[in-house]
Each structure stands twice: as C-alpha cells, then as structure tokens.
Amino acid sequence: MDKQTLSFQAEVKQILHLVTHSLYSNKEIFLRELVSNASDACDKLRFEALDNAALFEDQPNLEIRVWFDAEKKTITIRDNGIGMTAEEAVAHLGTIAKSGTREFMAKLEGDQKKDANLIGQFGVGFYSGFIVAERMTVETRRAGAEASQGVRWSSEGTGDFEVETIERAQRGTDVILHLREGEEEFLSAWKLKSIISKYSDHISLPVLMPKQKWDEEKKEQVTTDEWEPVNKAAALWTRPKSEVTDAQYQEFYKQISYDQEAPLAYTHNRVEGRTEYTQLLYVPAKAPFDLWNRDKRGGVKLYVKRVFIMDDAEALMPVYLRFVKGVIDSADLPLNVSRELLQESRDVKAIREGSTKKVLGMLEDVAENQKDKYAEFWKQFGAVLKEGIGEDFQNQERLAKLLRFASTTADEGVSLPDYVARMKEGQESIYYITADSLAAAKNSPQLEIFRKKGIEVLLLTDRVDEWMLSHLYEFDGKPLQSVAKGGVDLGKLQDEEEKKAAEATAEALKPLIDRLKGSLQDRAKDVRVTTRLVDSPACIVVDEGDMSGHLARMLKQAGQNAPASKPILEINAEHALIKRLDSAEGSERFDDLAHIVFDQAVLAEGGHLEDPAAYVRRVNSLLTA
Ligand SMILES: Nc1ncnc2c1ncn2[C@@H]1O[C@H](COP(=O)(O)OP(=O)(O)OP(=O)(O)O)[C@@H](O)[C@H]1O
Numbered sequence: 046m047d048k049q050t051l052s053f054q055a056e057v058k059q060i061l062h063l064v065t066h067s068l069y070s071n072k073e074i075f076l077r078e079l080v081s082n083a084s085d086a087c088d089k090l091r092f093e094a095l096d097n098a099a100l101f102e103d104q105p106n107l108e109i110r111v112w113f114d115a116e117k118k119t120i121t122i123r124d125n126g127i128g129m130t131a132e133e134a135v136a137h138l139g140t141i142a143k144s145g146t147r148e149f150m151a152k153l154e155g156d157q158k159k160d161a162n163l164i165g166q167f168g169v170g171f172y173s174g175f176i177v178a179e180r181m182t183v184e185t186r187r188a189g190a191e192a193s194q195g196v197r198w199s200s201e202g203t204g205d206f207e208v209e210t211i212e213r214a215q216r217g218t219d220v221i222l223h224l225r226e227g228e229e230e231f232l233s234a235w236k237l238k239s240i241i242s243k244y245s246d247h248i249s250l251p252v253l254m255p256k257q258k259w260d261e262e263k264k265e266q267v268t269t270d271e272w273e274p275v276n277k278a279a280a281l282w283t284r285p286k287s288e289v290t291d292a293q294y295q296e297f298y299k300q301i302s303y304d305q306e307a308p309l310a311y312t313h314n315r316v317e318g319r320t321e322y323t324q325l326l327y328v329p330a331k332a333p334f335d336l337w338n339r340d341k342r343g344g345v346k347l348y349v350k351r352v353f354i355m356d357d358a359e360a361l362m363p364v365y366l367r368f369v370k371g372v373i374d375s376a377d378l379p380l381n382v383s384r385e386l387l388q389e390s391r392d393v394k395a396i397r398e399g400s401t402k403k404v405l406g407m408l409e410d411v412a413e414n415q416k417d418k419y420a421e422f423w424k425q426f427g428a429v430l431k432e433g434i435g436e437d438f439q440n441q442e443r444l445a446k447l448l449r450f451a452s453t454t455a456d457e458g459v460s461l462p463d464y465v466a467r468m469k470e471g472q473e474s475i476y477y478i479t480a481d482s483l484a485a486a487k488n489s490p491q492l493e494i495f496r497k498k499g500i501e502v503l504l505l506t507d508r509v510d511e512w513m514l515s516h517l518y519e520f521d522g523k524p525l526q527s528v529a530k531g532g533v534d535l536g537k538l539q540d541e542e543e544k545k546a547a548e549a550t551a552e553a554l555k556p557l558i559d560r561l562k563g564s565l566q567d568r569a570k571d572v573r574v575t576t577r578l579v580d581s582p583a584c585i586v587v588d589e590g591d592m593s594g595h596l597a598r599m600l601k602q603a604g605q606n607a608p609a610s611k612p613i614l615e616i617n618a619e620h621a622l623i624k625r626l627d628s629a630e631g632s633e634r635f636d637d638l639a640h641i642v643f644d645q646a647v648l649a650e651g652g653h654l655e656d657p658a659a660y661v662r663r664v665n666s667l668l669t670a
Pocket residue numbers: 082083085086124126127128129137138143167168169170171172218
C-alpha cells in the first residue's frame with residue numbers, strides 16, 4: 046500500500062482533544078496504557094497460537110521492551126505480540142471508535158468534559174501517547190504475515206493520520222513517541238523504570254529496558270547493550286496475598302477498571318477442591334456510567350492457567366453483580382473455551398457460585414464494619430443489588446439483609462433486621478408502601494393509622510421495588526405487606542373495642558356506601574369504611590391480588606399495557622367531608638361530591654386523573670355555590 050492520508054473518525058478526534066487538553070495532570074499514565082496494550086497484544090498471540098503454533102515464528106518468548114533515545118527525543122515501546130495488518134491499524138487506531146465511545150462522548154457534557162476521572166473511567170488507551178508526544182509512529186507486522194506486509198502508521202494526533210506498507214522482519218509492534226517540547230523528563234531510564242514498576246509490575250510478561258552502568262570516566266550512568274527486566278513479571282493474582290501490598294492491589298484495580306477512585310473492597314483467594322481457581326474481585330466505590338445497561342457484560346476477566354482468555358466473561362458473575370471487576374484464573378477449564386461453552390460448564394457454575402458468595406461476604410463485611418461506606422455503596426448500587434432478590438434465590442436471604450430502605454422512622458439506611466428489631470409487640474407483618482417519590486410515600490393517606498399507632502412503614506420508591514417485592518414475600522418469618530393493598534389488618538395491634546366501633550360505623554353508614562357505589566360504579570370496584578385514615582377523608586387501595594397503582598403507572602409510562610382493574614375507595618367516617626357527604630344524600634350535589642372525594646384520593650396516592658377538567662369543574666361549582 047502506498048502512503049495514504051486518512052481522517053480520524055469524529056469520536057476519535059474528540060477523544061484526542063480530550064486527551065491532550067484534560068489529562069495533563071497525570072501525564073505518566075501514557076506508559077501504563079501503552080505497556081498494557083503491548084501486553085494485551087502478547088496475550089492475543091499466545092491465545093491464537095494455541096491453534097497455530099507457527100505464529101510464534103522464531104520468537105517463542107513473549108516480551109515487551111522499552112527504551113529511549115535522548116538525541117532524537119523518542120521513547121519506544123516494543124512488543125513481539127500479535128501485531129496488526131494495515132486494515133487493522135487503520136480501523137483500530139483511527140477510524141473505528143471503540144464500542145461505547147460514542148455513548149461515552151454523548152454522556153459527557155460541558156464541564157464534565159474536563160473531568161479526568163470520567164475520562165479515566167473509560168480508558169483512553171493508545172491515544173494517551175499524545176499527552177506527551179507531538180507525533181506517534183507505529184511500526185507493526187501481524188504474526189504469521191510476510192515481512193513485506195509491515196505497516197507504518199503515523200500521526201500528530203489532530204485531524205488525520207498516515208499509513209503505508211513497509212518491510213518489517215520483526216513480528217509485533219513498535220510504538221514510537223516523538224516527545225513534545227518540555228517533556229524531556231521522560232528521557233530518563235530511572236524515570237521510565239519507576240513508572241513501569243509503579244503501574245506495570247503485575248504484567249505477566251517481562252518488561253525489559255537496557256541495563257545502565259556507571260561510567261567512571263564520564264562520571265555518569267551509561268546505557269549498555271544488555272537488557273534487564275524492570276517489572277516482577279508475575280501476574281498479581283498469582284502471587285501470595287502476603288507478598289502483595291494494598292497499594293499494589295489498588296493500582297491493579299485502576300488498570301482493570303479505569304476507575305480513578307479506590308475500590309470499596311476487594312477479595313483475593315485461591316480456591317482448591319473439586320474446582321480450582323484463583324479469584325481477585327473488586328467492588329467499585331462509584332457506579333460506572335453504564336450501570337443500568339443490563340446487557341453490558343460483567344467486568345471479570347477470565348484466565349486459564351495464566352493465559353488470558355476473555356474480557357467481560359459474563360457467565361462468571363450473576364447479572365446483578367455486573368459492577369464487580371476483577372480476574373478469575375481457572376485451573377480446570379480448557380484453553381479453547383468459548384462464551385457458549387462457559388454458559389454450560391459445571392466448573393463455571395461452581396466458580397460463579399463461589400465468587401457470588403465471596404462478593405456478598407465482602408458487602409456484608411462493609412455493611413457491618415464501615416456503615417458510612419456501605420451507605421455510599423447503597424446509593425450507587427443498591428437498586429442493582431435488588432435485582433438479585435428475584436434472580437438469585439439461593440442467596441435471597443443474604444441479599445435481603447443487605448437491602449436498605451427509607452422508612453417512616455428514618456429517611457435512609459433502614460435494614461430489614463433493623464425494622465424487625467423495632468417491630469411493635471403484637472406486630473406480625475413488615476409494612477411497606479410503594480410510591481413514585483419519597484415525598485409522595487411519606488404523605489400518603491394510607492400511612493395515617495400507622496403513624497398514629499407508631500408502627501414503622503418502609504417507603505419504597507425505586508423502580509425495581511415492585512418487581513423485587515413480587516419475589517420477596519417474607520423476611521425472618523414475617524410477611525411483607527403493602528399498606529395500600531387489601532383491607533388493613535393490623536391484627537393484634539388493633540384492640541377489640543376499635544374493631545367493634547369500626548363495625549358499628551360501617552353498619553350505620555351502609556346507606557351512604559350504597560349510594561356512593563352507585564355514583565362511582567364505573568370507577569370503583571368497591572366502597573367501604575376504613576380505620577386506616579386519620580386526617581384524610583378517603584383513600585384508594587387495591588385488592589390483595591391486584592396490581593398496585595404505582596406499578597400500573599410505571600407500566601403505562603414504559604408503554605406497556607397494565608391490566609384494567611378498578612381500585613377500592615375507602616372512606617374515613619370521622620372526616621368532616623364524609624359527614625357532609627352523608628348529609629348531602631338525596632341532594633343533587635351528592636354525585637359531584639362523591640366524584641371529588643374519589644378524585645382527591647387518586648391525587649393523594651400520586652395518581653393521575655383521567656378527566657382533570659371534570660374535576661376542576663366540579664370543585665369550581667362547589668366553590669361558587
Ligand atoms: N501494541 C499493539 N499491538 C497490537 N494491537 C494494538 C496495539 N496497541 C493497540 N492495538 C490495537 O488498537 C486497539 C485500540 O487500542 P486502545 O488502547 O485505544 O484501546 P483498547 O486497548 O482496545 O481498549 P482499552 O485501552 O480501553 O483497554 C486495540 O484494541 C488493539 O486492537
């Protein structure tokens with residue numbers, strides 16, 4: 046191919062702009078990114094060579110070399126990995142933004158564009174070279190290709206790049222950084238070594254640099270022809286726990302997650318027995334921008350006997366733990382395992398179960414010993430963890446203990462064990478209400494009797510709550526009961542006298558109730574007297590088996606059909622408005638008043654009126670009467 050000049054794809058240009066303008070405060074990461082790419086390229090070669098050993102050519106030892114040239118002001122990162130064809134170089138280094146780039150760029154707005162943390166979370170990879178380089182040249186040849194199929198790619202990291210075919214005997218890739226004015230500090234063996242050992246110690250391949258020697262005559266360090274490894278070259282997770290420092294665990298996390306913040310917790314174990322594997326798993330402190338995407342594959346990398354197999358091996362973690370990052374290295378799986386095989390493997394099932402238990406254990410530990418941290422975790426990931434209640438029956442009880450809610454006692458952080466410990470004598474159920482917002486839940490008329498009697502009610506406002514509750518019937522032997530469904534049965538909490546009085550009132554109001562049923566026959570399934578209200582005239586409840594108003598609204602918003610079931614109107618016999626209604630019986634106003642009472646109950650519950658204009662007309666006619 047003759048020399049061609051091509052344009053970067055729009056998203057790539059944006060990334061390049063961000064890289065050179067925003068990541069300046071942490072320049073040295075360029076070396077981490079490029080060494081990591083070199084290591085990935087070697088992993089890929091090792092993997093492809095499983096089926097085709099000829100790809101190793103005459104160089105079976107995979108390695109990365111880093112050196113600099115003080116005169117030319119260049120730094121070179123060389124790997125003898127998989128290399129790239131011309132098409133691959135064009136696609137990977139310029140015209141096809143990595144999956145997620147577009148979505149990511151769309152998410153960044155205004156000032157956020159300067160936020161290095163967000164950019165870090167995404168990982169800028171190859172382009173980070175332009176933080177320190179005014180030009181990057183890549184010389185590469187795909188393993189197995191002819192020497193005449195070498196490629197030179199070169200760019201100043203602005204609008205476009207050049208590619209041409211070159212002769213290249215050496216397999217793999219050289220990335221050559223032509224440093225910008227002012228970046229000379231990186232032309233130092235000591236500096237480069239210290240960056241490599243800081244960021245790349247765990248890389249499983251040797252990273253070599255030319256050996257330095259003290260020259261007595263020149264009185265300075267000079268570079269020799271000998272190469273020496275500058276990293277430990279043992280994958281972090283293969284090292285015994287006692288030899289890995291907290292700082293190294295944290296650094297490894299940054300590399301695999303692109304999260305600049307320290308993880309919330311991590312766990313590192315070697316599991317022996319029928320299935321043997323090593324796991325190093327992290328729970329992040331902050332949710333990634335695409336947490337809600339359930340199709341997003343998990344963040345766990347799979348290795349088999351230290352050979353990298355695949356990123357994002359989703360079969361290794363349940364979907365509701367998709368925020369977990371880390372590495373699992375199995376001793377049992379075949380090296381040529383595919384995603385499909387993973388789904389069916391019994392070993393994978395054992396690994397997934399073991400890893401799930403470990404993650405839950407980590408979370409329990411944080412919840413128990415670092416309550417503030419757990420509260421923050423809950424804000425970030427709580428709603429995702431709730432998915433587990435319906436998806437992981439085996440661990441449902443453990444998960445239920447990890448849940449946190451708002452309640453009528455506290456705005457956040459209430460656990461089910463907390464609730465149970467505070468239950469009133471004679472209270473048999475765990476009461477809850479679902480609503481669109483905390484304010485709507487708190488002010489719901491259905492809570493009035495519970496407030497009056499000092500009974501705590503959980504206030505659930507997450508979108509997944511309704512779904513979760515359809516899988517969680519009880520906790521600690523106590524049923525979970527909605528205060529907006531069915532009749533209120535406070536069981537032993539209600540004394541006999543109260544019950545008798547309620548029955549007597551119901552009897553006395555029978556004619557009124559019958560009349561109301563007539564007026565509202567198209568809107569209410571039933572009308573009855575209730576003891577659940579204190580200050581409000583009426584409220585809407587649904588039958589035990591029916592869908593709650595909150596869930597029906599959510600379904601409608603999502604464009605789905607909610608089964609049409611009419612609610613039940615409950616009235617407060619003690620309320621002035623109901624008394625007024627009673628005395629209006631027989632008058633022509635009765636119908637208007639009945640509808641107003643019903644509409645107000647719908648509004649108080651957070652519902653929408655089907656005919657708001659009719660409501661306004663009725664209220665106005667009363668106001669002007
Ligand atoms: N040294 C290399 N050898 C072979 N291919 C490379 C090398 N460096 C980069 N590439 C190719 O270029 C692509 C883009 O690299 P880049 O670092 O931008 O992203 P990435 O490595 O895919 O993602 P990330 O950095 O987020 O892990 C890589 O996926 C790989 O295909």
